[in-house]
Amino acid sequence: xxxxxxxxxxxxxxxxxxxxxxxxxxxxxxxxxxxxxxxxxxxxxxxxxxxxxxxxxxxxxxxxxxxxxxxxxxxxxxxxxxxxxxxxxxxxxxxxxxxxxxxxxxxxxxxxxxxxxxxxxxxxxxxxxxxxxxxxxxxxxxxxxxxxxxxxxxxxxxxxxxxxxxxxxxxxxxxxxxxxxxxxxxxxxxxxxxxxxxxxxxxxxxxxxxxxxxxxxxxxxxxxxxxxxxxxxxxxxxxxxxxxxxxxxxxxxxxxxxxxxxxxxxxxxxxxxxxxxxxxxxxxxxxxxxxxxxxxxxxxxxxxxxxxxxxxxxxxxxxxxxxxxxxxxxxxxxxxxxxxxxxxxxxxxxxxxxxxxxxxxxxxxxxxxxxxxxxxxxxxxxxxxxxxxxxxxxxxxx
Amino acid sequence: xxxxxxxxxxxxxxxxxxxxxxxxxxxxxxxxxxxxxxxxxxxxxxxxxxxxxxxxxxxxxxxxxxxxxxx
Numbered sequence: 001x002x003x004x005x006x007x008x009x010x011x012x013x014x015x016x017x018x019x020x021x022x023x024x025x026x027x028x029x030x031x032x033x034x035x036x037x038x039x040x041x042x043x044x045x046x047x048x049x050x051x052x053x054x055x056x057x058x059x060x061x062x063x064x065x066x067x068x069x070x071x072x073x074x075x076x077x078x079x080x081x082x083x084x085x086x087x088x089x090x091x092x093x094x095x096x097x098x099x100x101x102x103x104x105x106x107x108x109x110x111x112x113x114x115x116x117x118x119x120x121x122x123x124x125x126x127x128x129x130x131x132x133x134x135x136x137x138x139x140x141x142x143x144x145x146x147x148x149x150x151x152x153x154x155x156x157x158x159x160x161x162x163x164x165x166x167x168x169x170x171x172x173x174x175x176x177x178x179x180x181x182x183x184x185x186x187x188x189x190x191x192x193x194x195x196x197x198x199x200x201x202x203x204x205x206x207x208x209x210x211x212x213x214x215x216x217x218x219x220x221x222x223x224x225x226x227x228x229x230x231x232x233x234x235x236x237x238x239x240x241x242x243x244x245x246x247x248x249x250x251x252x253x254x255x256x257x258x259x260x261x262x263x264x265x266x267x268x269x270x271x272x273x274x275x276x277x278x279x280x281x282x283x284x285x286x287x288x289x290x291x292x293x294x295x296x297x298x299x300x301x302x303x304x305x306x307x308x309x310x311x312x313x314x315x316x317x318x319x320x321x322x323x324x325x326x327x328x329x330x331x332x333x334x335x336x337x338x339x340x341x342x343x344x345x346x347x348x349x350x351x352x353x354x355x356x357x358x359x360x361x362x363x364x365x366x367x368x369x370x371x372x373x374x375x376x377x378x379x380x381x382x383x384x385x386x387x388x389x390x391x392x393x394x395x396x397x398x
Numbered sequence: 399x400x401x402x403x404x405x406x407x408x409x410x411x412x413x414x415x416x417x418x419x420x421x422x423x424x425x426x427x428x429x430x431x432x433x434x435x436x437x438x439x440x441x442x443x444x445x446x447x448x449x450x451x452x453x454x455x456x457x458x459x460x461x462x463x464x465x466x467x468x469x
Binding site: 144193196 | 420
């Protein structure tokens, strides 16, 4: 790291990526691999922490982003899902049985997906960006950006107490659901309270799992969201939930406590020992209508590239990072300026690849959560979740 | 600006899990943050929507009105 420390106060890069999570690191990797000079900054000293995510991602999502599953970050392989309704009735979709030649542990078969360690996963992705040629600065907070008359922009950073100005052609804001970068550019990023799930999860010992992501629906346990039990490897499990606070009377902690002690899983959970506590805000919202501005694009959670039904954001972060990195590289290497008009192409590419499907999911989600009858809403969510993860789902790649 | 009274937030660092949900839902302009991934605690909030308090998964955020502080 010592040779990375700044010795002057002005630097120049084609692309500055703010936020070294999965979306930012992937944007940086693809842009650097296509020949751009890239600076990837993050305000933290340890990537991926504090963990705000369950860490589930599909095998196909990794493959699409050219990430090889690696023991460095894989906690446990996943082979399917079990969806529960409020009373405990279940729909199991185990791909080891549905498609044994494709999914499983046998020759030629692969897992359906993985639960990853977000600290190691984020570090791994950032390492791949660095190996593709990107420069990485940690403990570097982005303070603002200013488009310049020459078509470039200046990004103001603070790194270990030093204020640094970086000249860049493009800034990619990948600073998560709390994004400040979008606000800099005047992009309408504000999210409604009714569309941001309040999430809390525990890493526990003493809860058995079987290679399936378990999803528990029902207003009683998680109003406006769902609860989950995910395998975490080494005999550990994640137990968590996300709620919509406008549909609740208590906070997520209270609902999680109730789920542990009162649900149909209470016997299963009675010997669990809490090892970690994690949480976050997950947008169950529409993607941003505008994800670009002069010299600037937003990627990942910052652009609300999150599945509005499942709350999953890892797959969409990697996919949108790839789209952004490749688009920006093509734009810059072709000599075109990074104007707002030119950067709209990124948004259009994203819509075509996955955004239009995410908009459809958002409308489906709204239809469910706008149902006033709780029993009807519970039934609709259970059915939708069960259909969503089935082999015939039209949304299986989102 | 809302017609509500300006407030000053307090974060219980004992309860806060630094998840950033409060920042995510905050309608303030950029920079209304603390160094610990929360909403600002050292400047008044004149919007006072209280979304951050409502959303916090562990109820770590409380507030006092600025008027109460002056008295």
